[in-house]
Amino acid sequence: MGENILGIKKTVKIGIIDCNNFYVSCERVFNPISVGKPTVVLSNNDGCVIARSQEAKKYGIKMGEPFFSKREFMEQKDFCIYSSNYNLYGDMSDRVMNVIRKYTNTIEVYSIDECFVDFSDTPDDELEDKMNQIRDEVKRQVGIPVSIGVGPNKTLAKLTSYLAKKTISYSGVCSYWSSKEFQKKLLDVKIDEVWGIGRKWSDKLNIYGYDTVGKFIGMDDNIIKKWTNINGLKTKMEILGMYCHPIENKIKQKKVLASTRSFGSDVNSFDQICEAMHYYIERGVKRLTDAHITPSSATIFLSGNRYKDNHHSSVYITFNRQTKDIKEIWSQVYVHLRELYDDEKVYKKCGIIFNKLFPEDIEQINLFEQEFIEIEAPKNEIKMWAMRQDYLSKKYTSSWDEIPVIRF
DNA sequence: TCTGGGGTCCTAGGACCC
DNA sequence: TCTGGGGTCCTAGGACCC
Numbered sequence: 001m002g003e004n005i006l007g008i009k010k011t012v013k014i015g016i017i018d019c020n021n022f023y024v025s026c027e028r029v030f031n032p033i034s035v036g037k038p039t040v041v042l043s044n045n046d047g048c049v050i051a052r053s054q055e056a057k058k059y060g061i062k063m064g065e066p067f068f069s070k071r072e073f074m075e076q077k078d079f080c081i082y083s084s085n086y087n088l089y090g091d092m093s094d095r096v097m098n099v100i101r102k103y104t105n106t107i108e109v110y111s112i113d114e115c116f117v118d119f120s121d122t123p124d125d126e127l128e129d130k131m132n133q134i135r136d137e138v139k140r141q142v143g144i145p146v147s148i149g150v151g152p153n154k155t156l157a158k159l160t161s162y163l164a165k166k167t168i169s170y171s172g173v174c175s176y177w178s179s180k181e182f183q184k185k186l187l188d189v190k191i192d193e194v195w196g197i198g199r200k201w202s203d204k205l206n207i208y209g210y211d212t213v214g215k216f217i218g219m220d221d222n223i224i225k226k227w228t229n230i231n232g233l234k235t236k237m238e239i240l241g242m243y244c245h246p247i248e249n250k251i252k253q254k255k256v257l258a259s260t261r262s263f264g265s266d267v268n269s270f271d272q273i274c275e276a277m278h279y280y281i282e283r284g285v286k287r288l289t290d291a292h293i294t295p296s297s298a299t300i301f302l303s304g305n306r307y308k309d310n311h312h313s314s315v316y317i318t319f320n321r322q323t324k325d326i327k328e329i330w331s332q333v334y335v336h337l338r339e340l341y342d343d344e345k346v347y348k349k350c351g352i353i354f355n356k357l358f359p360e361d362i363e364q365i366n367l368f369e370q371e372f373i374e375i376e377a378p379k380n381e382i383k384m385w386a387m388r389q390d391y392l393s394k395k396y397t398s399s400w401d402e403i404p405v406i407r408f
Numbered sequence: 409t410c411t412g413g414g415g416t417c418c419t420a421g422g423a424c425c426c
Numbered sequence: 427t428c429t430g431g432g433g434t435c436c437t438a439g440g441a442c443c444c
Contacts, residue, residue, distance in 0.1 A: 045429085084430085195425080196425085198425080229423075229435090230437095256432090258431075258432055261430085306429080307429060351431090388428090
């Protein structure tokens with residue numbers, strides 16, 4: 001190997017390792033009864049489907065489908081249904097990544113269920129062995145099945161992985177260089193399947209007939225730039241074999257941290273909004289503390305049901321100093337929340353987004369620091385806003401009380 | 409009456425990702 | 427009845443400066 005279909009020399013080998021149906025696979029490790037049965041995992045509030053087993057996909061259950069519209073069908077077909085259990089998934093994700101780290105020094109954890117790795121130093125004739133080893137060891141040690149695609153850049157690694165999954169003979173690992181036939185097939189992939197081309201852009205491209213990878217790379221650069229932005233053009237360049245998106249080996253400093261939730265039911269009381277907002281602040285501060293960062297400003301927002309009365313209001317708050325103190329944050333948030341809240345409206349969601357995050361050892365001095373008037377925290381007793389989780393599995397890996405017990 | 413040009417910074421909105 | 431949450435980045439436009 002060495003050249004791709006367009007005659008460009010290969011210089012790097014980027015792998016994408018992603019967990020198959022990740023949330024479903026996590027549930028199955030601890031609930032083997034679900035293996036072989038159609039299985040889904042639901043979003044917060046048991047709102048919509050966010051993960052599906054192969055069996056569920058065969059029944060036509062779509063990603064993002066509202067649960068209520070398919071609930072009866074799923075019960076009839078004896079589906080296994082789970083509320084999302086992020087404690088479990090986060091922990092399983094760490095375990096998967098740690099196994100992969102034994103095989104490579106260059107890894108970018110791209111999301112909870114996938115990572116990019118650099119295989120450039122692996123000789124061509126050892127690559128497939130190595131990919132198989134990783135896949136087997138993750139399965140053996142963590143119990144999660146993964147797929148691996150490798151190509152000259154991230155976009156082509158993703159495309160390789162996508163196409164391989166659609167191919168029956170595929171056994172979990174696949175290389176861009178495995179055959180010229182394979183590379184030709186990439187040109188027929190629908191444009192909306194390409195990493196970096198989302199719904200809005202693919203709609204526009206489809207209207208003008210640029211509906212496949214092959215047609216997209218034939219487009220004029222300036223047109224692409226005009227219809228999308230610089231990243232759309234980078235996507236074309238990567239499909240042509242250029243290397244535009246390097247692997248981010250270091251953990252990136254977060255720029256914002258959001259803590260928000262939809263309510264379990266509609267809310268039209270200020271006291272309940274306060275309870276919810278205070279709770280989200282507590283959760284957000286916990287995550288700020290874990291990440292060793294401190295905010296100096298935040299945006300709070302209140303919004304209605306986006307499928308009914310789609311109202312939204314927000315306010316940007318600069319704290320009197322950089323702070324992680326819940327009382328201090330609450331006292332400043334409360335004043336603005338009071339102003340934002342409208343008695344006439346019904347709310348479905350609220351939250352806080354912390355901005356201007358600094359590492360906790362760097363203190364930003366504010367010359368005009370003011371004292372704050374402390375506002376009492378709301379009493380947590382109504383909880384109409386609390387989210388629904390009717391199908392929650394246990395914290396098998398992160399709570400001593402819920403560790404699975406094996407009986408002989 | 410006529411009303412520059414170039415630069416930075418900030419924000420809102422909209423696209424993308426999982 | 428019931429429709430997720432948490433991110434990043436780009437661009438346009440306004441404020442402000444000289």
